[in-house]
Amino acid sequence: MIEIDRTLQNPRRIESFNEDDFMKAVMEEIDKRLKRSLFKEKDTKIELLTNKVKEKETLAYELQKENSDLNKGLTQKQAEIEKISRQCWRSSTRNARYGYCAAIDIGSSYSGYAFSAYDGYTKEPTKINTTTWCGRQLLTLKAPTAVLLDSSQEFVAFGYDAENKYSELLADEEHEDYHYFHSFKMLLYERQIAKGTKLQSQFVHSQQSNITWWCQRGRTIQQSIAWLKANLDTEIQLIGDIWLFVWIGTCNLTSIDKNTRYISLSSFDNTEIIQQITQGYKEIINLLAKYPNCRVTFLETPFYSIINWNTKQHHKDPSVFSEQEHSLEQQVIALNKEVKAINTSLHSHSPDFNYDLYRTSKYKSSKHKGSRKQRVFNIALY
Numbered sequence: 001m002i003e004i005d006r007t008l009q010n011p012r013r014i015e016s017f018n019e020d021d022f023m024k025a026v027m028e029e030i031d032k033r034l035k036r037s038l039f040k041e042k043d044t045k046i047e048l049l050t051n052k053v054k055e056k057e058t059l060a061y062e063l064q065k066e067n068s069d070l071n072k073g074l075t076q077k078q079a080e081i082e083k084i085s086r087q088c089w090r091s092s093t094r095n096a097r098y099g100y101c102a103a104i105d106i107g108s109s110y111s112g113y114a115f116s117a118y119d120g121y122t123k124e125p126t127k128i129n130t131t132t133w134c135g136r137q138l139l140t141l142k143a144p145t146a147v148l149l150d151s152s153q154e155f156v157a158f159g160y161d162a163e164n165k166y167s168e169l170l171a172d173e174e175h176e177d178y179h180y181f182h183s184f185k186m187l188l189y190e191r192q193i194a195k196g197t198k199l200q201s202q203f204v205h206s207q208q209s210n211i212t213w214w215c216q217r218g219r220t221i222q223q224s225i226a227w228l229k230a231n232l233d234t235e236i237q238l239i240g241d242i243w244l245f246v247w248i249g250t251c252n253l254t255s256i257d258k259n260t261r262y263i264s265l266s267s268f269d270n271t272e273i274i275q276q277i278t279q280g281y282k283e284i285i286n287l288l289a290k291y292p293n294c295r296v297t298f299l300e301t302p303f304y305s306i307i308n309w310n311t312k313q314h315h316k317d318p319s320v321f322s323e324q325e326h327s328l329e330q331q332v333i334a335l336n337k338e339v340k341a342i343n344t345s346l347h348s349h350s351p352d353f354n355y356d357l358y359r360t361s362k363y364k365s366s367k368h369k370g371s372r373k374q375r376v377f378n379i380a381l382y
Contacts (some may be wrong), residue, residue, distance in 0.1 A: 004013055028208055056161055058193065068133065080123060085125060086121075086122060086125070093374060099117060099118050099119075100115050100116065100117050100118065101115065101116050101118075101121075102114070102115040102116075103115070105142075106145060106185055107142065107145055107185065108145065108185045109212070109213075109214065110140075110142035110143060110144055110145060111142060111143060111144075111145045111159070112130065112131075112133075112142035112143065113130065113131070114128050115128070115129050115130075115363075116128050117129070133159055133160055134159025135159065135161075135163070135164070138238060140238060142221065143158065143159025143160055144159055144163055145182065145184065145185060145218075146158065146159060146162040146163050146166075146180070146181065146182040147162055147180075147181045147182075147184075148161075148162040148165055148166050148178060148179070148180050148181075149178065149179040149180075149181075150177065150178055150179075151177040151178065153179060154320050156178070159209075162180065162182075163182075166180045168176065175183065182213075186366075212235075214227070214235075217346075218249055218251055219248070219257065219277070220248070220251045220252050221248050221251075221252050221277050221280035221281070222280065224246065224248065224280070224284070225280055225283055225284060225287070228284060228287055229287065232287060232288075233253060236291060236294065241291070241293040241294050242294050242295075243294070243295045243296070243297070244284075244288065244294065244295070244296040244297070245296075245298075245299055245317065246281070246284060246296065246297070246298045246299065247298075247299040247301075248277065248301070249301060249302075249304075250301060250304045250328070250332070252266065252273065252276065252277050253265065253266055253273060253301075253304075253328060253331050253332070253335070254266055254304070254306065254328065260279060260313065261313045262309075262310045262313055262315055263306055263309050263310065264306065264321065264324060265306070265324040265327055270327070270330060270331050270334055273331060274331065274334050274338060276337050277338075278335075278338045278342065279337060281298050281339075281342055282342075284296060285342075286345070290380040295346070295348065296346065296348075297343060297346070297348040297349070297350060298339050298342055298343055298350060298354060299339075299350045299351070299353070300336040300339050300340070300350045300351070300353055300354070301332050301335055301336060301339075301353075302332075302353035302354050303329060303332055303354055304328065305325060305334070306321045306324050306325045306328060307319065307321050307322065307325050308317075336354075
C-alpha cells in the first residue's frame with residue numbers, strides 16, 4: 001500500500017513568501033543535519049578507539065600474566081639451582097670439612113682475592129667477602145701486582161706497601177739488597193716478553209717507581225686503542241691524572257709467523273702503513289681530550305733488524321729478507337718524522353732511541369780513493 005502525503009493532494013495556496021525567512025530556515029536545517037553527521041562520525045571514531053584500547057589492555061594483561069608465570073618459573077629454577085649448588089657444596093666438603101673457599105686473582109697490573117665461609121654460604125650463597133686496599137689516596141678492591149723481597153728472598157711487602165717501601169729504599173739508596181717485582185704475571189707465561197716489560201725491569205731511580213706500565217708483546221696500534229677505550233677511564237680513576245707515553249715499536253710494521261716465529265714486513269706500501277699508524281695516534285689524542293689534565297707523548301721507533309731476528313730463530317737463509325729490511329728502515333724513518341710532527345703539536349718530544357744504536361765506520365772503496373764513512377746500526381744493543 002502506497003502512502004500519499006495529503007498535503008500534496010490538496011495543496012494550499014501560499015498567501016505570502018518571505019525569502020529571508022526561507023533561507024534562514026534552510027541554513028538552520030543544513031547546520032542541524034551537518035552537526036548530527038559530525039557527532040555520529042565522532043561517536044564512531046570514539047567507539048573504534050575504545051575497542052582498540054580494550055584490545056591493548058587485554059594484550060597487556062595477557063603479557064603481564066605470562067611475565068608473572070615466567071618469573072615464577074625462573075624463581076623456581078633459581079631455587080632448584082641453589083639447592084643443587086648447596087648439595088654439591090655439602091657433598092664436596094662433607095669429608096674434607098673445609099670451612100672456607102678462597103679465590104686469588106693475580107692480574108697483569110692489579111691483584112686481589114675473595115673468600116666465602118661454609119656457614120655463611122649455606123644461608124646466603126651470594127655473600128662473598130673481600131678486602132679493600134689503601135694506596136695512592138684511594139681505597140680499591142685490588143692492589144698493584146708488586147712484591148718486595150729482602151736479600152734472603154724472604155717476603156717483605158705486597159701491593160701498595162711494596163711500592164711505597166721500595167720507593168723509600170730507592171730514595172735512601174738502600175735498595176741494592178732487595179728484590180722488587182712489579183707486573184710480573186706475563187713473565188711467567190711468555191717465552192718472548194714485551195720490550196716494555198724488559199725496560200720496566202731496568203729502572204733503578206726512585207722517580208721511576210711512580211711509572212705504571214701497561215705492556216703486551218706484539219701489541220699493535222689498533223689493539224692499543226681498544227685497550228685504552230676499555231681501561232683508560234678506570235686507570236685514571238685509580239691513578240689520577242697521567243702523562244701517557246705510547247710506544248708501539250715495530251708491531252704494525254712487521255708481522256710474525258706464530259709457527260716458525262720468523263718476522264717479515266707487513267706492507268711494502270710505506271705511505272699506507274704510516275698513515276694507518278699516525279691515524280691511530282690521532283685517535284689516542286682524541287681519547288685523552290676529555291681528560292684536560294692528562295698529556296700524551298708518542299715515542300719514536302728504533303731501527304729493528306728482520307735479518308738479525310730471523311737468524312736467532314735459525315732461519316736457513318736470512319739474507320732473503322734484505323729487501324724487507326731496507327724497506328723497514330725507510331718506514332721507521334718516515335714514521336719517526338711523523339711522530340716528531342705530532343709531538344711538536346702537543347708541545348712534547350720523544351727521546352731518540354736510535355742514538356745509541358747509530359755509529360759510523362770507515363771502509364775502503366775500490367771506486368774511490370781513500371776511505372769512506374758507512375752508517376751502521378748496532379742492532380745487537382736493541
